[in-house]
Amino acid sequence: MLPVLNLPASLSCLLGELRPCFTAPGFATFCGLVAGLAGQVRRRTVVGMLLGAALQHAWPHDRAHYFFARARWELDQLGLAVAQLAVMLVAEPGDGLRVAVDDSVFRRAGRKVHGVGWQHDGSSPGMNKLSYGNCFVTAAILVRLPFCSREVGLPVLARLHLPGKDAGPSKVETAAALVRLLALAFPGRMVHAVADAACHGPALRTLPGNVTWTCRIPRNAVLYDLAPPRTGRRGRPRTRGRPARHSR
Numbered sequence: 001m002l003p004v005l006n007l008p009a010s011l012s013c014l015l016g017e018l019r020p021c022f023t024a025p026g027f028a029t030f031c032g033l034v035a036g037l038a039g040q041v042r043r044r045t046v047v048g049m050l051l052g053a054a055l056q057h058a059w060p061h062d063r064a065h066y067f068f069a070r071a072r073w074e075l076d077q078l079g080l081a082v083a084q085l086a087v088m089l090v091a092e093p094g095d096g097l098r099v100a101v102d103d104s105v106f107r108r109a110g111r112k113v114h115g116v117g118w119q120h121d122g123s124s125p126g127m128n129k130l131s132y133g134n135c136f137v138t139a140a141i142l143v144r145l146p147f148c149s150r151e152v153g154l155p156v157l158a159r160l161h162l163p164g165k166d167a168g169p170s171k172v173e174t175a176a177a178l179v180r181l182l183a184l185a186f187p188g189r190m191v192h193a194v195a196d197a198a199c200h201g202p203a204l205r206t207l208p209g210n211v212t213w214t215c216r217i218p219r220n221a222v223l224y225d226l227a228p229p230r231t232g233r234r235g236r237p238r239t240r241g242r243p244a245r246h247s248r
Helices: 009-016 024-039 046-052 061-069 075-090 171-185 202-206
Strands: 097-107 117-120 130-143 152-161 191-194 211-214
Touching: 009 024, 024 046, 024 061, 046 061, 075 130, 075 152, 075 171, 097 171, 130 171, 152 171, 171 191, 171 202, 171 211
Parallel strands: 097 191, 191 211
Antiparallel strands: 097 130, 117 130, 130 152
């Protein structure tokens, strides 16, 4: 029989809020891996989490790998539960949520690693800013903690971006989907998303009404008014209004 985890009461109470996201065996594994992640300062890997929790001799290694490969839990559900918990603990009632959206490349190598490829990496030391690895699009809620002098980004949602034109949604479409999930989870709050200059495109047109999106637009961009209402006449309706410089 596997040993029972002995977690601090504060951590056990906090993780208990996420219990509905897992089955009973999955939740026990999740708690052990979270404790190992908190206690591990070097190897942030699956085996490293077992070492951080001192479970490498108590649990078989495949139990941790099975949790990420085939266990019954859903990443978006867990992320939204973490977001609800963070907002409940540190946000004022009715305040808007500020969400930072960005993509990051984790350098990986190997022919059997899923989703790897040459991708743009702003943190790459090379001049061409390319790295070979996995790219994840992440949405983080900006929270203010009493022991920090500035806001902290708490990642709550993330999705793997597959390189290639025909591989799947673009980075902008993925980022918009993550912000849309947060907006639907908090219908009574405004969600103010902030992204870099690459996060703009048609995918932002279908965001919910309680979302604002701030990013730097290209220097040659032309701003237009919103599309006018349909007139009922024959022909294709207008998809945009007049240029903004003529709207004064």
